[in-house]
Amino acid sequence: MLRDDVLAALATVRDPELDEPLTELGFVSECEISPEGEVTVRLRLPTFFCAANFAFLMVADSYDAVSGVPGVRHTEVLLDDHFASEEINAGVAARAGFGETFGALAAGELDDLRQEFLRKAVLAGADRVGRPLTNGRTSEEIVALRLGDVPDKADRDRLRARRSDLGLPADDDDPLLVDPVTGDPIEVDSVSDHLGRARLTRISLEANGGICRGMLRERYVTIGVGEKEDQ
């Protein structure tokens, strides 16, 4: 079914700030597919003033994900109820015209922003998958842990994907804890500091996600396509 493929593609698009899929966050309000393979996706965000740069990335990434699905002949992605809706929708629709719409601020430079948030996701991921493994172990034991030691496959693959995106070591026999900028293994003396930062970063991302979900609920009564309730 084309619809399943399109929804699966949308589920790969993440809010770069929260590192969660748009679908699960409830940001996809509509996904219409015509028999001819013309897809219209409508996105919505928790507030009128959500940061325009991340909003732009989400619309552009959704466009790329959906238009890459075999059988899709035309893609339209529209962001509703946002202070920069008009500019963002026009820029994404023009496709080749990102540069004209956003001048020097377009795709190339947004890559740096995206990288910065991927690093946060890697750090947060080190806590999410690492904490059950590191609890009760000494720092010496912790630096010996490998990515392949993570028992949960979904968690392991998620962290691996983020590390690969950044060009960081991501094989099963690479260290569990690496510096999210350099990729160097974390040294014994830095384990406790690194884990402290990892936990804080995860809590920050998750608390933001909690506020975003709460605000979205205040703003819209309908459930999003593929939306999932958090804890």
Place this chain on the structure above:
Amino acid sequence: MYTKDGETYFITDSHIHFWDASPANWVPGQEQYAKGWIECFHAYMGLAPAETHWPLEHFQKYSEDDLMKDLFEDGYVDVGIFQPTNLRQWYTEGFNTTERNGQLAGKHPGKFIVNTSWDPRDGDAGLEALEARSERWKPKGAKLYTAEWKGDSRGWKLTDPEAYRYLAKCEELGITNLHVHKGPTIWPLDKDAFDVSDVDHAATDFPNLNFIVEHVGLPRIEDFCFMATQEPNVYAGLAVVVGGLMHARPRFFAKVMGELLFWVGEDKMTFGSDYAIWEPKWQIEGFVDWDFPDDAEFSDYPRLGVDGKKKILGLNAARLYDIEVPPELRLAESETSASA
């Protein structure tokens, strides 16, 4: 003040507003932003207990009597600190200005502290106007809203050279408490407008000024904590943390509090209700009753006791603003820490 279980808490509400966001105050041609702004604020109110929600019309413009009742009669507040946000681009008379705050404060001596605000993009004329406001209102603090739109510019940073001139002027005028509020900007699109690293630089270069980062840098709590742990003059403003999380997301609230207590510490955290986004009453009652869930996940966070809650709810901000606290409401050791 608020009394519970034999303990009395002096309450400094260090983040309050008296705004007019009614349609009559919307700038023609900018209605969608003026409307979007206040509706966004109103949605935040939805994170509070249902019985404290207001209808939008009341939320757009509340009266002086409403404010006095919500803060002082019902809300336990001893002193409220106004944090102005001008937004004159969207609101004809401004959204929540020093002048509007100051007129109200003038009628109720001892109840309010009137902070001012400034915008480095106003240049020399703005510096002169800041001096005039300083003369008129004697502010000890200023609210800096870096996301404020102004003509083609939609945001600024504390590290802008013009901003350093204003910071130097603040030092000269005794405006020592700078409440930094990060918000979303459009340009530059490639940068993170919520980034707090400019506060880090300014705090290092102006060690005699205090930088209170409002809503603890949310959504950048982690960057804020890494910075605050290194800068002795950076404080955590708890507006939004208590109002936005304590009721709506209690487990996240406990985790965020745990992290703040660990990285920043109870001596550098200040309560603010963010009235009228949220009423102070339920926040203060809930905060005094609050403790970590009894769960291993929270076991290694620093504990928060009665003394810590007294500091956060009032004594820390009272110290920053030289507010006279009745002797019986001070902590035994606060005398020594204040002079340290």
